[in-house]
Amino acid sequence: MYCVDNKHFPCSTSLTMKYIGGKWKSVILIHLTKDKKRYNELRKEIPTITERTLSLQLKELEADGLVCRKVYTSKPPLKVEYGLTSFGQTLIPVLDAISHWGKEASKAHKKIKIEP
Amino acid sequence: MYCVDNKHFPCSTSLTMKYIGGKWKSVILIHLTKDKKRYNELRKEIPTITERTLSLQLKELEADGLVCRKVYTSKPPLKVEYGLTSFGQTLIPVLDAISHWGKEASKAHKKIKIEP
DNA sequence: CCGCATCCCAGGCGATACTG
DNA sequence: CAGTATCGCCTGGGATGCGG
Numbered sequence A, B: 001m002y003c004v005d006n007k008h009f010p011c012s013t014s015l016t017m018k019y020i021g022g023k024w025k026s027v028i029l030i031h032l033t034k035d036k037k038r039y040n041e042l043r044k045e046i047p048t049i050t051e052r053t054l055s056l057q058l059k060e061l062e063a064d065g066l067v068c069r070k071v072y073t074s075k076p077p078l079k080v081e082y083g084l085t086s087f088g089q090t091l092i093p094v095l096d097a098i099s100h101w102g103k104e105a106s107k108a109h110k111k112i113k114i115e116p
Numbered sequence C: 001c002c003g004c005a006t007c008c009c010a011g012g013c014g015a016t017a018c019t020g
Numbered sequence D: 001c002a003g004t005a006t007c008g009c010c011t012g013g014g015a016t017g018c019g020g
Helices: A012-020 A025-034 A039-045 A051-063 A092-108 B012-020 B025-034 B039-045 B051-063 B092-108
Strands: A002-004 A007-009 A067-071 A080-084 B002-004 B007-009 B067-071 B080-084
Touching (some): A002 A012, A002 B092, A007 A012, A012 A025, A012 A092, A025 A039, A025 A051, A025 A067, A025 A080, A025 B012, A039 A080, A092 B012, A092 B092, B002 B012, B012 B025, B012 B092, B025 B039, B025 B051, B025 B067, B025 B080, B025 B092, B039 B080, B051 B067
Antiparallel strands (some): A002 A007, A067 A080, B002 B007, B067 B080
16 A cells, blocks of 8 residues: 555555556656657647647646746747656656557567467 | 557557556556466455456456456356466566556655756 | 637446346 | 446546637
8 A cells, every 4th residue: 555645556556657647648758758848849749639638737747746847938929848857757767668668569569479 | 650450659658558558457467467366366456446447457458468368167156367468478577667666656755856 | 839718528437236 | 256237427638719
């Protein structure tokens, strides 16, 4: 049993999935592992995400302390950058593992023999 | 752009999350990395999952070729075991990374300084 | 450029009860 | 023991439009 922020998780795996689970969080995070990114850069690199969802997910990631939002201009056009916090950076090995497995799986999928 | 089973994913990360995303899949899988498990063993080790959900998730994992279901008796009481397929075993490093990060995060969470 | 507001929906997930 | 059946909530996420 693990506990963070007064929330309980039956195991450490479910705790991690609370941070990187969902359809988009890990995708956003992996784009931020390489560089800080602006909002529109993220949109272009993740073409199938909607603005609303990107906005909401970034907020949640920020609230979770994984992502840091920096505003560089006070008047429009705004310049905002998103980057990983030091806490967020601890996730990089996990995100790399996830990304790597996806690549291998897509390569190998047709040849794989599904057996015990 | 990645493609598996006629489904498209914007990046390899989202492909992986299709397999291990959701609230429970990774939790079930990590319990199977150590040993084959029976249905009720999994229920006991994941106390907060419902029977229905466990059943549905196991079916999906089986359909995805990650988990293998073996029936050992033809008459009740049934004996059924779930284990990872060879394809599912390729996920072990990913699952270990996820589990490990969750442990570290829960330990460190209160001391973490959230900064860029 | 960077969002928020509103509306809406599928399907993920839970609770409970029942079966071979 | 190992599941199904039924019901219903609730939230993640899509579509569209507006605002600083």
